[in-house]
Amino acid sequence: MQSAIVVGMEAAFDARIGAMRDELRGYLSLSRANADVVLSPSGTDSQLQALFLARALLGPAMTTVVVAADQTGSGTVHTARGCHFSASTANGGLVRKGEPIAGLSGCVESIALRLFDETGQGRPHGAIDSLVLGAVERSVASGSNVLLQIMDSSKFGWRAPSETCLEEIAARWPRQVQVVVDACQMRLGRARLRTYLDRGYWVIITGSKFFTGPPFSGALLMPSIFAPDIDQASDIPSGFFEYFCRSDWPQDWSSLRSHFPVRMNLGQWLRWEAALEEIGSYFRVPPKFRLATLSAFREGVERIIGSSPSLFLLPPQHQVEGAGAGDEEMAQRTIFPFMVRRGNRILSLEDCRTLYRRLARDAACDDRETEPKPCLIGQPVVLGRADHHPAAALRISASARLVSEAFSSSEDLAQRNLQRALDDVATVVANIERLLVHMDGLEPAGVCHGA
Numbered sequence: 001m002q003s004a005i006v007v008g009m010e011a012a013f014d015a016r017i018g019a020m021r022d023e024l025r026g027y028l029s030l031s032r033a034n035a036d037v038v039l040s041p042s043g044t045d046s047q048l049q050a051l052f053l054a055r056a057l058l059g060p061a062m063t064t065v066v067v068a069a070d071q072t073g074s075g076t077v078h079t080a081r082g083c084h085f086s087a088s089t090a091n092g093g094l095v096r097k098g099e100p101i102a103g104l105s106g107c108v109e110s111i112a113l114r115l116f117d118e119t120g121q122g123r124p125h126g127a128i129d130s131l132v133l134g135a136v137e138r139s140v141a142s143g144s145n146v147l148l149q150i151m152d153s154s155k156f157g158w159r160a161p162s163e164t165c166l167e168e169i170a171a172r173w174p175r176q177v178q179v180v181v182d183a184c185q186m187r188l189g190r191a192r193l194r195t196y197l198d199r200g201y202w203v204i205i206t207g208s209k210f211f212t213g214p215p216f217s218g219a220l221l222m223p224s225i226f227a228p229d230i231d232q233a234s235d236i237p238s239g240f241f242e243y244f245c246r247s248d249w250p251q252d253w254s255s256l257r258s259h260f261p262v263r264m265n266l267g268q269w270l271r272w273e274a275a276l277e278e279i280g281s282y283f284r285v286p287p288k289f290r291l292a293t294l295s296a297f298r299e300g301v302e303r304i305i306g307s308s309p310s311l312f313l314l315p316p317q318h319q320v321e322g323a324g325a326g327d328e329e330m331a332q333r334t335i336f337p338f339m340v341r342r343g344n345r346i347l348s349l350e351d352c353r354t355l356y357r358r359l360a361r362d363a364a365c366d367d368r369e370t371e372p373k374p375c376l377i378g379q380p381v382v383l384g385r386a387d388h389h390p391a392a393a394l395r396i397s398a399s400a401r402l403v404s405e406a407f408s409s410s411e412d413l414a415q416r417n418l419q420r421a422l423d424d425v426a427t428v429v430a431n432i433e434r435l436l437v438h439m440d441g442l443e444p445a446g447v448c449h450g451a
């Protein structure tokens, strides 16, 4: 407010957003020389920015190849084609989900590549690599450039395609393919993030998943070498003005910024402030403690889920070459997807949704002696094609706040803090077991809407 009095509200707002970019870079061990930061209302909105910028740089004929399309945000199927992904935009515009965004969607094709096949079996690395190479080859042969969205990492903590595959793409199509990394989960080490940027990849991150900031805070990180060309872009999709404001774009991109309206998205600003607070708290914890906590949590969760007769932990992704390098403590598994069995049946997506909502509301429906305890876990993810009625998995995840809240210079206290988090996991599992007994009497997912 002080600076608003001195320089005016809009200038103060813009200056603060600029300072936040520096803070974010600082926490991620990046500098202005290696990354520009484009802020956005969510990871999904950042995908739209990436599509626009890829077309501005490579040309309008564009195919987006989305790796792990079954384990990214649900809006990607629309953003990958330049379409609206919701009924309203960040600036409050009312739009039709799935319809083209004015000025963005012409000449955009999209190929979705899934990590799981129709029947719910995980595809081996080699098969995913072949799908990716085939999709890029076909797109380029048809005269299109490619925005290749790779995954690091998915809703299950998986990464694809392999390094060898990416090297082959760089060697065969150096000028036709732009890689953008879906790192929205932020479950990768800072050294790996930096490596991606050094290679010329773009990286989409959020403050809202591993880092536990409020939902809806996205950013596109771009190697600074692109700045001069991007700043020349003048053909801004008119539909973008419903999504983005001037202050979302880096201050050095003065020409590009001048096309956007000056509008203060206060919600987006405040959500990023909260996310930066979480990111900062996490990185202020000593690296040794971060690693020890995430690894003790992993052991504890694997043990708790392993001792349940109804829950089956999905195996971690089979390790690929170079896995773990540059990942610091993130080489640990931090997402624990599990299937639920009832009788001799694995629960479907619909059943998992019912369980998920019921857990979030309270799980003690049949037990009046214990306090109801709402349990927030990861939303169900379908394994295979939804129209083939496959099983689904629920997820328990470690987060940055788990680490920053557990931290104490007293070893004893830190141990007790971690134990509390593991007790919560045990409560989740116990509540699922209890709900399973009454599953037939539970309202279907749709009825619990808004719980």
Ligand SMILES: Cc1ncc(COP(=O)(O)O)c(C=O)c1O
Binding pocket: 042, 043, 044, 045, 071, 072, 073, 074, 153, 154, 155, 182, 184, 185, 206, 208, 216, 217, 218
């Ligand atoms: C791997 C991955 N990418 C992208 C997204 C979309 O991010 P947002 O919810 O910020 O739009 C998600 C959302 O869950 C995700 O898990």
